[in-house]
Amino acid sequence: MQLVLEKRAERSTAIAIASPLIAVALTLVTVGILFAIMGKNPITALYVYFIEPLTDPFSLAEIAVKATPLVMIAVGLSLCYIANIWNIGAEGQFLVGAIAGSWLAVRTNGTDAGAWVLPVMLILGALGGALYAMIPALCKIRFGASEILTSLMLVYVAYYGMDYLVRGPWRDPHGLNFPTTAPFDPAATVPALIDGSRLHAGTLVALVVVMIAAVMLGRTIMGFEIKLIGAAPRAARFSGFNSDQLVLLTFAVSGGLAGLAGIIEVAGPIGYLQPDISPGYGFTAIIVAFLGRLNPVGILIAGLFLALTFIGGENAEIAMKVPQDLTKVFQGILLFYVLACDSMIVYRIRLVSTFRNPVHA
Amino acid sequence: MLDATGQILHLILSVNFILTVITASTPLLLAASGELVVERAGVLNLGIEGMMIMGAACGFAGAYESDSIVVGALCGVVAGMAMAAVFGFLTLGLAVNQVATGLALTILGTGLSGLIGSGFVGERITPAQQLYLPVLTGLPVIGRILFGQDAFVYFSIALVIGIWMFLYRTRAGLVLRAVGDNHTSAHALGYPVLKIRMLAVLFGGACAGLAGAFLPLAYTPFFIPGMTAGRGWIALALVVFASWRPGRLVAGAYLFGAVTFLQLSVQGLGLGIPPQLMSSLPYLATVVVLVLISRTRGTAGSAAPASLGVVFVPDR
Numbered sequence: 121m122q123l124v125l126e127k128r129a130e131r132s133t134a135i136a137i138a139s140p141l142i143a144v145a146l147t148l149v150t151v152g153i154l155f156a157i158m159g160k161n162p163i164t165a166l167y168v169y170f171i172e173p174l175t176d177p178f179s180l181a182e183i184a185v186k187a188t189p190l191v192m193i194a195v196g197l198s199l200c201y202i203a204n205i206w207n208i209g210a211e212g213q214f215l216v217g218a219i220a221g222s223w224l225a226v227r228t229n230g231t232d233a234g235a236w237v238l239p240v241m242l243i244l245g246a247l248g249g250a251l252y253a254m255i256p257a258l259c260k261i262r263f264g265a266s267e268i269l270t271s272l273m274l275v276y277v278a279y280y281g282m283d284y285l286v287r288g289p290w291r292d293p294h295g296l297n298f299p300t301t302a303p304f305d306p307a308a309t310v311p312a313l314i315d316g317s318r319l320h321a322g323t324l325v326a327l328v329v330v331m332i333a334a335v336m337l338g339r340t341i342m343g344f345e346i347k348l349i350g351a352a353p354r355a356a357r358f359s360g361f362n363s364d365q366l367v368l369l370t371f372a373v374s375g376g377l378a379g380l381a382g383i384i385e386v387a388g389p390i391g392y393l394q395p396d397i398s399p400g401y402g403f404t405a406i407i408v409a410f411l412g413r414l415n416p417v418g419i420l421i422a423g424l425f426l427a428l429t430f431i432g433g434e435n436a437e438i439a440m441k442v443p444q445d446l447t448k449v450f451q452g453i454l455l456f457y458v459l460a461c462d463s464m465i466v467y468r469i470r471l472v473s474t475f476r477n478p479v480h481a
Numbered sequence: 482m483l484d485a486t487g488q489i490l491h492l493i494l495s496v497n498f499i500l501t502v503i504t505a506s507t508p509l510l511l512a513a514s515g516e517l518v519v520e521r522a523g524v525l526n527l528g529i530e531g532m533m534i535m536g537a538a539c540g541f542a543g544a545y546e547s548d549s550i551v552v553g554a555l556c557g558v559v560a561g562m563a564m565a566a567v568f569g570f571l572t573l574g575l576a577v578n579q580v581a582t583g584l585a586l587t588i589l590g591t592g593l594s595g596l597i598g599s600g601f602v603g604e605r606i607t608p609a610q611q612l613y614l615p616v617l618t619g620l621p622v623i624g625r626i627l628f629g630q631d632a633f634v635y636f637s638i639a640l641v642i643g644i645w646m647f648l649y650r651t652r653a654g655l656v657l658r659a660v661g662d663n664h665t666s667a668h669a670l671g672y673p674v675l676k677i678r679m680l681a682v683l684f685g686g687a688c689a690g691l692a693g694a695f696l697p698l699a700y701t702p703f704f705i706p707g708m709t710a711g712r713g714w715i716a717l718a719l720v721v722f723a724s725w726r727p728g729r730l731v732a733g734a735y736l737f738g739a740v741t742f743l744q745l746s747v748q749g750l751g752l753g754i755p756p757q758l759m760s761s762l763p764y765l766a767t768v769v770v771l772v773l774i775s776r777t778r779g780t781a782g783s784a785a786p787a788s789l790g791v792v793f794v795p796d797r
Contacts (some may be wrong), residue, residue, distance in 0.1 A: 123574060125574075125575065125576055125794050127794070158596075206580055208527075208580060208584065255768075259768070259771070259772050259775075263772045263775045263776045264775045264776070265768075265771045265772045265775040265776075266771065266775070266785070266789075266790075268525070268527075268580055268790070269717075269718075269721055269767070269771055270768050270771060270772075272527070272714070272717075273714075273718055273764040273765075273767050273768050274764070274768065276711065276714065276760075276761060276764045277761045277764050277765055277768075280757035280758070280760045280761040281757065281761070283757050284755045284757040284758070287757075288755065400588075403584060403588065404588075406581060406584060407585070407588075410581060443595055443596055443599050444595075445591070445592040445593070445594075445595030445596050445599070445706070446592060446596065447592065448588050448589070448591050448592025448593075448595070449589060449592035449593050449596065450592070451588050451589075451592070452531075452585050452586070452587075452588040452589025452590070452592060452593075453589060455581065455582075455584070455585035455588065456567070456571060456582070456585050456589070459571060459575075459577040459578065459581055459582055459585070460571055460575050460577060462577070463571075463575040463576055463577050464575075467575070467576060467794070469575075
């Protein structure tokens with residue numbers, strides 16, 4: 121007997137809708153088994169992980185704070201992935217955006233520069249991310265170099281660049297030798313939505329991004345082009361769409377959004393630039409994009425869910441002495457199941473006898 | 482500045498430097514050798530880092546429990562292969578996107594190795610011993626470089642030679658390259674594309690697992706979570722840097738190993754070269770090489786395997 125994939129005559133709509141839910145359910149079962157192996161009660165553990173954070177306002181605000189960068193990055197990435205363009209270097213674009221915006225914050229630190237600082241920082245962040253994303257995009261259209269590899273390699277270059285800046289020229293002279301910049305001035309800080317909460321205005325930006333993306337994909341020619349070039353590249357070329365332009369555009373948008381997310385993260389919840397500003401948002405956003413079925417509204421839900429795993433993981437570490445690493449295990453398994461379920465939209469699995477039946481052969 | 486150049490030269494030409502570079506390069510060479518075969522078969526597995534760190538955790542656990550380096554190395558190999566099997570099942574069996582699956586493998590491996598290794602943090606083992614040969618090891622200069630390494634180092638060299646012979650001197654190697662360059666034609670000729678790719682993926686997993694196991698078994702005698710520290714990504718870069726050729730892979734591995742080690746020494750010399758610049762050199766070099774080989778594709782013969790990363794579903 122052998123497992124064989126068979127292409128479905130048409131995409132299964134039922135599975136397309138159910139796929140993320142099946143994936144989440146399978147992940148919960150798998151992680152439950154893992155808890156049992158570790159000697160913890162699976163029901164209690166899953167409760168601490170996924171329900172408890174939803175019951176107190178502090179955790180709810182934290183979920184929104186964590187979901188903000190995930191959703192912004194994932195919306196940009198989804199445009200690339202729909203068009204079959206593989207930007208996987210969002211983490212690097214996030215970091216460069218943070219660096220570009222922080223430059224102004226560091227320069228104006230301690231001066232009485234006015235309210236213009238923050239908006240300019242956000243613009244610089246988006247520009248920085250977009251320009252950094254232009255490197256893999258141009259390498260692809262100009263030389264045919266695989267954007268998968270170039271965008272990934274540039275993540276580490278960005279990381280070391282930022283590390284150099286905060287340990288070297290941008291280090292806070294009054295900062296007790298910690299590798300951080302000076303805390304940003306109030307004029308260079310994203311304001312809190314509610315006084316005393318970590319919930320900040322950047323979350324609203326993420327919501328606006330989701331709305332714009334939903335309208336653009338569903339209602340504009342550009343959205344149509346992106347979808348067409350992904351689904352039927354030959355047909356798109358025959359009808360005169362310029363695929364090079366689309367590579368530049370999707371990279372610019374995804375890089376810009378990642379960069380914007382980066383500067384919002386630094387100027388919002390963190391408040392200064394330091395070597396580790398991201399627990400891998402740029403990579404987790406890839407899971408978010410797929411779990412959200414590359415759809416802006418789906419991504420919003422998926423982003424909140426992934427943020428929940430971060431917060432639940434922190435809670436579980438304190439309450440049940442479960443290592444934080446479990447959050448990564450959880451995210452990895454979830455992505456596996458999402459991808460496997462997505463495959464079932466296009467294919468069906470057939471068990472085929474390895475011995476050919478002579479009557480039907 | 483002259484003095485500084487002199488200091489660097491002095492450092493590079495010392496026997497200890499060469500010994501350290503060989504040790505630092507071995508995990509890169511082991512992991513990259515496996516990935517080279519995987520990519521030659523047309524599969525892009527971005528999960529090397531995840532397979533390596535699992536190899537490190539399981540390798541240390543095995544060696545600690547059994548008190549044997551060989552058992553530890555085997556545990557690392559098996560762990561790497563198990564991770565690779567998951568990757569193979571999804572990308573080959575279910576035709577799932579290889580890029581996303583590879584990244585998921587790294588995320589999963591990082592987490593899982595932390596869970597497995599958490600019980601072993603702070604423990605120590607007796608590391609793999611250097612093999613000393615009478616007379617030969619005592620030779621001046623070359624003695625310790627050629628005849629004073631641990632078994633992993635010799636194995637890594639043998640592995641690359643074996644891979645070179647397999648790819649270019651055997652029929653099976655030719656079939657593997659054909660599958661990587663044009664899976665449709667290979668399938669039409671009757672070769673089992675998915676089976677060959679699965680074997681290649683498992684081989685890559687075994688190599689990555691061994692490379693990971695090298696770290697706690699021979700490099701440092703203990704396990705730290707995340708101890709692969711990005712070596713999996715450098716190994717991935719290395720395969721591209723070597724433009725998918727085993728010979729260049731050896732040169733590239735020792736070059737990257739030297740750069741990673743130099744970054745520590747240069748920092749100590751206080752030359753004003755930021756260590757972060759040295760750390761990012763392998764990645765920058767890979768981007769440049771990728772652009773160069775992509776530009777000359779078609780004129781300068783084989784660069785990337787033509788079917789690299791493309792999903793294949795056989796029609797029956």
